[in-house]
Amino acid sequence: MNDGASVASATGNGRNDPALSTDQLQQAFYEMLLIRRFEEKAGQLYGMGLIGGFCHLYIGQEAVVVGVQLALKDGDKIITSYRDHGQMLAAGMDPKGVMAELTGRATGYSHGKGGSMHMFSREKNFYGGHGIVGAQVALGIGLAFANKYRGTDEVSVAYFGEGASNQGQVYESFNLAALHKLPCIFVIENNRYGMGTSVERASASKELWRNGEPWGIPGKQVDGMDVNAVNAATQEAVAHCRAGKGPYLLEMSTYRYRGHSMSDPAKYRARSEVDEIRQKHDPIDHVRNELLAAGVEEEKLKKIETDVKAIVAEATEFAETSPEPDPSELYTDVLVEAK
Template sequence: MDTTDKQVEKTGSNGPSLTREQFMSAYYDMLLIRRFEEKAGQLYGMSLIGGFCHLYIGQEAVVVGIQMGLREGDKLITSYRDHGQMLVAGMTPRGVMAELTGRATGYSHGKGGSMHMFSREKNFYGGHGIVGAQVALGIGLAFANKYRGTDEVAVAYFGDGAANQGQVYESFNLAALHKLPCIFVIENNRYGMGTSIERASAAHELYKNGEPWGIPGRRVDGMDVAAVHEAACEAVAHCRAGKGPYLLEMMTYRYRGHSMSDPAKYRSREEVDEVRKNHDPIEHVKHVLLDAGVDEETLKAMDVKVKAIVNDAADFAQTSPEPDPSELYTDVVLEA
C-alpha cells in the first residue's frame, strides 16, 4: 500500500505523525549526520583533524526535527557541537569536512576548524567555542529579523552545561522584553564536560528556566524526530505570530565523550548501551518505516549512498590544499 501522502503512526507520545515521505527524508538526514560524524572521528584518530572535535552522534533527531519545521531565511546559531546543524542547514559535506581538516576549500578557508565555521549563504551563523555566548548572538539575529519587518525566526542552540550561564538569562530578558522571534533550544544530553546535569544544576526542569520572563517552555523527547518536529512547529508558529521567544528542552543523549579527548568514564557502559539499544533515534525511524511497508533493501541502499557521500567528502578534504600562509592576516581586521 502506498502511504507516501498518508500519515504513518509513530511510537512516540509527544507529537503527531509524519508522512512516510517526511520520515524517509528525516532518516536520510540523520544517517548523513551519523556517518559524517563517524568519519570525522576516524580522521581525528588519524591526526587529520586538529584541535577540538565534538561529535553529534546520538542527538541527530534534534536538529533534523527542528529543521523540518523551518523555512528558507530562518537563521541558526549554535555552540561547538555544530556539525549536525551545518549539514541540515544545507552546507555541503565536502565543505564541512575540508574545514575540519584545515583546508583552503573549507567554509572558513581552513581557519575555523570544527568549532568556528559558518555560512551566511545558508543562514548558519556559526559554531562558537565560548560556552553560552552564541545565545546572546542568537537574539541579535532575532532582533535583525524583527527590525527588518520579516517573520523569519532565529534558532539558538545550547546545551545543558550552558543553561545556567549568565548571558543566557540576560538573553531571555531582552528577548522577552522586545518580543524577539527567537527559539531557544536546550539540547539536554544529560552531561556537560564530564558532569551530569543533576550535579551541575539546582533546576532539573530546564524548560521552565524562561518562566520569570514569561517565556513559554516545553520538554520534548529529543530522540523522537516526529515529537521534535511537532514541538518545533508550535514554537515557530508562536514566534512568527509576533508573540516573542519560545524555549524547548530537548531530552537527548550523546554516545561519545564531550569531545574526542574525553574518555567519558563518568558514566557506565551499560547506560550508553541501554540508550543505543532502546532509544536510538535512527533505529526508531527505521522501525517506523519498516512497519509502514518500506523495503529494508531501500533503507540499506540509502545507507550505502550516504557512506559514499561521506567518503567522497573525506577524500576531497584530504586532497585539498592547506591555506596559504598569507591567509593568516585575512578576515581579521576590516579597514573601512
C-alpha cells in the first residue's frame, strides 16, 4: 500500500518551482476547480439516480489534464479512456452539454445515447471517451498518423491508465508509432489502482515511463499532482513530436480520491492514505497557495470559486430540464453508408 509521500516524490525532486505565469496559473486554477466541482456534482446526481450506467470520476487527477492542455495548441487532438469528463472540460467542451449527456438528455454531446464513457467533439478535437481498456491508444496513433500524412505539426495525445499500460494493443501502438515516427504523446495516468488492484501487484514493470524503451521511445516520470511539472514535461514532449522525432511517453504519478467508479467503495485502501494525499498533496490547493504567494488576492480566488459554482449549477439545471431523446433516436447513427 502506498503512502502520501510516494506521490509527491514521484519525480525524485519533489515539487517544481512555478513554471507557469500568474495568468496561466489562474487559468489552471479555474479549470481544475471546474473539473473538481463538476465531478462532485456528477457524483451527487449519480447517487440520486439521475445518471445511469457507469460513471468514473476524475477527482484528484485534475493537474494532469490541465497541465497537458496548457501545452497544446488549436488542432492538437486528444483521446482518452472512460475516465473522461476532465479531458472534455479541459478541452473546452460545454459543461451543459457534458452534464446533459451524463443524464441521458437529447441536448447532450451524443444526443443522450453515449452517457459517461462515449462523448465526442470534432470542434474541440476530442475523440472520446472509450470503454474498452487500452483500445483508444491505437486510435490515438491513428490521429497522429493523420497529422503526419497531412503535413501538419499537430500532435495527438493518447491518455490511458496504469491498468491499461500492459495491454497488447498499447505495445502494438508503441511499435507502429516509433516505426513511422508518429507525433503521438502517450500519457499514462498512474493513479496507482486499476479497479481494485494496486499497480505494484499488477505490473512487473515498476517504471512505466520506461515501457517504450524497446522501441526507442523517450519517456519521463512526472509529479502528476503538480500542474507546473505536468506542463513543463508536456512542453518537452510536444516539442519533440513537432520536430518530427516521433512519439514520447509521459508517466503522470497521480491519485484518484474516489473509487474506480461510482459503484466501487474502494475498501482496498486505507482511508488514512486518501486523507494524507488530500491534505498534503492536493493539486488545487497547491495552485491556490502558489497564487497567494504570487500576490493574487484571496477575494479574486473566491470570485473564481463563485463563478465555477454558478457554471456547474447552470449545467445541472440545463441537464435536468432538457428533454430525453425521442425513441426514434434508437435507429439513428447506427449505420453509415460510404459512397
